[in-house]
Amino acid sequence: MSYIKRTLENKIIELSKEYSCLILVGPRQVGKSTMLRHLMEGTNRREVSLDDMTERKMAQTDPALFLELHPAPLLIDEVQYAPELFSYIKIKIDNGADPGDYWLTGSRAFKLMELAQESLAGRAAILHMSALSQSELYGDSSTTPLTISISSITDRKTHLTPANPAEIYKRIWKGAMPGHRSGRYTDRDVFYSSYIQTYIDRDVSDMIPGVDKLLYADLIRAAACRAGQMLNIHDIAQDVGVSDDTAKRWLAVLEKSAIIFYLRPYSNNLLKRTVKTPKMYFFDTGLVAYLTKYSSPEILMNGAINGAILENYIVTEIRKTYLNSAKECLMHYYRDKECNEIDMVFESDGELHPLEIKKSTNPGTELVGAFKILDKASVPRGTGAIVCLREEFSAIDRQHLILPVWMI
Numbered sequence: 001m002s003y004i005k006r007t008l009e010n011k012i013i014e015l016s017k018e019y020s021c022l023i024l025v026g027p028r029q030v031g032k033s034t035m036l037r038h039l040m041e042g043t044n045r046r047e048v049s050l051d052d053m054t055e056r057k058m059a060q061t062d063p064a065l066f067l068e069l070h071p072a073p074l075l076i077d078e079v080q081y082a083p084e085l086f087s088y089i090k091i092k093i094d095n096g097a098d099p100g101d102y103w104l105t106g107s108r109a110f111k112l113m114e115l116a117q118e119s120l121a122g123r124a125a126i127l128h129m130s131a132l133s134q135s136e137l138y139g140d141s142s143t144t145p146l147t148i149s150i151s152s153i154t155d156r157k158t159h160l161t162p163a164n165p166a167e168i169y170k171r172i173w174k175g176a177m178p179g180h181r182s183g184r185y186t187d188r189d190v191f192y193s194s195y196i197q198t199y200i201d202r203d204v205s206d207m208i209p210g211v212d213k214l215l216y217a218d219l220i221r222a223a224a225c226r227a228g229q230m231l232n233i234h235d236i237a238q239d240v241g242v243s244d245d246t247a248k249r250w251l252a253v254l255e256k257s258a259i260i261f262y263l264r265p266y267s268n269n270l271l272k273r274t275v276k277t278p279k280m281y282f283f284d285t286g287l288v289a290y291l292t293k294y295s296s297p298e299i300l301m302n303g304a305i306n307g308a309i310l311e312n313y314i315v316t317e318i319r320k321t322y323l324n325s326a327k328e329c330l331m332h333y334y335r336d337k338e339c340n341e342i343d344m345v346f347e348s349d350g351e352l353h354p355l356e357i358k359k360s361t362n363p364g365t366e367l368v369g370a371f372k373i374l375d376k377a378s379v380p381r382g383t384g385a386i387v388c389l390r391e392e393f394s395a396i397d398r399q400h401l402i403l404p405v406w407m408i
Helices: 009-015 032-040 053-061 063-069 084-094 109-119 134-138 150-156 165-174 188-207 213-224 233-240 244-256 285-291 297-301 306-323 365-376
Strands: 021-025 046-049 074-077 102-106 124-128 260-265 279-282 330-335 341-348 351-357 384-388 394-397 400-404
Touching: 009 021, 009 032, 009 124, 021 032, 021 109, 032 046, 032 074, 032 102, 053 063, 053 084, 063 084, 084 102, 084 109, 102 109, 109 124, 109 244, 134 165, 134 306, 150 400, 165 285, 165 297, 165 306, 188 213, 188 244, 188 285, 213 233, 213 244, 213 279, 213 285, 233 244, 244 260, 279 285, 279 306, 285 306, 297 306, 306 330, 306 341, 306 351, 330 365, 341 365, 351 365, 365 384, 365 400
Parallel strands: 021 102, 021 124, 046 074, 074 102, 260 330, 351 384, 384 400
Antiparallel strands: 260 279, 330 341, 341 351, 394 400
């Protein structure tokens, strides 16, 4: 087993020199604690996990004593289990805590964000961590947020490893979870099975008391079958055998746990006929491939969800390039009532950049036809791209690039 260097490391070191409290959120088992422990080596920072029920009870019932017994600099893992700590950490900061004194982690992004906004607004740096990125697994972990320009994409080539279509689907199928990809847990199916069981037993059961665990597992599978597609709560509910309201509430828990996320449709006052339904994506395609029972990358590459899971992979990888640089990315998709569609639109430097995603090595120029719809928007349209399985970087013209998946 070997440690895989994370892009966020430099940002954490940098921010710990400025903020007394740093909060790292992300799905369960994406390597938050492992990375922070790596950064703690050779320092006097201590660690305490609130997965330990004794420590959790003390943090909940006597947070002042907890912080006295565990002096700074301190890493508190799974801190969402003791919301009572936040107001006491605020007092420590207001009384002059040193930069970097408190590192907090948790696997419930929404809960931690709420707690931070209530007690630590303006006092804590909040970072989001996802599963391993392409650059962390197949490059030098130093890539920057994706920008659609010839110069920036040409630079990315020097940091990443080329891949043909078969290799891309192998990456999709294997997933990006550190526990599996580092070699610690070699059996992929057992790893993901245990992941789902642990998630339901620990997180879901806590957030939905009395939940039917088998039905909730069915909901995750039904959602995975629709990854990369427009959300249809009714169809998911029917597959599971629960009401639409129950499916909606259960999906909200998946989102709060950062297992899924949504792209909202792009719209403004000048584009009035756009749809309102979001598209749903999973944070890890290996989890999707496991849940949808694809037993090999080759079968997945030719399976019914090959296009949707490729889109899921590309969207998550673009998102990671921003999360790993602690930058916000305004990501959307476009679809209107005339069925004009753009797979992804992201806003950067005051421009809209449309992306079309295709499982093709030789995409046609007609694929960029919908991009001109964005000319009606109030934000100017910048360079767009077709992201596809082509192995070499190319272009239709200066405004429309052809971007290989491995270069994200």
